[in-house]
Amino acid sequence: MKILCYGEDISWFKQFLTAVDKIHGEAAAVTTKPDIAEEVSKYYEKVYVADVGIFNPEVYGKFVAKVADEVNPDVFIAPCTNKGRVVTGMYSGLKGTACVSDVMDLGVEGDTLVVTRLVYGGTAKATIKVKPPVSICISPGAFKEGERTVSGQVVNVDFKVESKVKVEFKPKEVTGNEPDKADVVVVAGRGVRNKEDLNMIMELANVLHGAWSVTRPLAADYGWTDTWIGISGLVITPKLYIGVGVSGQPHHIIGARGSKVIVAINKDPEAPIFEEADYGIVGDLYKVLPLLIKRLKGEA
Amino acid sequence: MKILVPIKLTYDVSQLKFDTSTNTPLLDACPKVIGDADKCALEEAIRLKEKYSAEVAAVTIGDTQEHYRIIKDAYAMGATAGYVIKISNSEELSVNIVAELLASLYQKTGPYDLIILGSGSSDTHSSFLGALLSAKLGLPIITGVDKLTVEDDKVQGVSTMEDGTYTFNGEPPLIITVTSEANEPRIPTLRDILRSKRMPINEFSSEDLGVEISKIEITDVKRYVVERKRIKFEADDEEKMKEAVEKLIESLKKEGVI
16 A cells, blocks of 8 residues: 655654555655655655645645645654644645544554544544545554664645645744653642642653653643643553543543553542552542652662 | 534543453443533534524434434523434434435525534544534534634634644534533523433434445454553552552662663
């Protein structure tokens, strides 16, 4: 099968390699980031690239559709991120392909794609059979980064389209706290009572050289910070996730399920997060956390 | 100003239970609701109705009593027209067919100045629908809007994505997808609810809309279980707490994650 992979960072392009292998495909790449095109060409025979400006769904969708006119893919693959979903939707609408999001696994049966996707807010997996042409969005962490060495070709695409929508972009402040990239992520849930108590969460993250984040209510309802872990926020795949005072609602857990090891600290022994955890401490976080931090610092 | 708001009847997944022996979802026992983001879309449209005496049409796809109920709910919130596209087992429709049905309804009952919809439904959350409609209708789109401002024919949407904040500026005709952070949807009063019961619901079939229906082929749905060790350390007194912390650190070292 012919495949076209769309992405904006190298890690995603490596994850796509694994997906491509599963359907025995031949893949080309398309990106809007000229600065990564050379690197991507170490993994893909052809990398189509154009700087089409700040993200605008219409412009990005039309750009990938134009590249597809050349590649003629059976399968279009994109990351299951905010942008990836929108670009995939635009692409599917323009090219008239079926589309599936939140894809966890892939296979082929004859001329049919067998796709496993998350449904019901990430609480269940459904297996779907779909005939190409099809577009899919891959869940973060669903496929390991693949390896491949080719010396591919970068193809600069001449592309210009006017959109009636004008876009301004303000990059995320660089704070050094990047839960979606860190090996260890400490997450505060509603058991954390005051904004000041986040200092404890940050300190634990610091000791473990990791990042920190929160569940949705702490960000969206209380406004303690901007982003959160969960289906409507960030999806993370660290080696170690530590949930502190996190109850474990499905919409949050879907954002953390790809973690290698999950630790929960919660005083409610019935909290659903213990079902999702490898290790749990049933106790008062206000006592457990200071002790844990102290012990990790080697002070006790 | 004319606004179309597609709403979806979704499972309230926070209340979804699974059969413990087969791991299949117990969907019949799960309550159904208008998704959070869809409700925010309705709220934005109704605020515009109040500001610009806009017409707000709510539409859903399905043929159960609950589908009719959510259109009544939309009337109670302040919608001025309600449509049901009558299709049985509508949850099996692909998002592509949903987009075709809505695009056709847009042509038949519109055109509209704005289509406002939730950025994702609470059950499948693919976020494809707005973009598919944009492509099919040839209308520009702004997506994932947390904060929407409309001043006459100037539309501004602020959207937070992985790498930062995007401010989209456009003008009607336009498609806007809003997140569940966009606003706090109103709760209708008893009077609104009583009034909504008398409001008419216009029905369309797939034939009326000229769309050929096909369903997704789903072969299996199972609870998503990640195998975890589920080791719990009790820490209800000081002694146990010390022990628990030691054991946790030891275990994490063994796992090679700290």
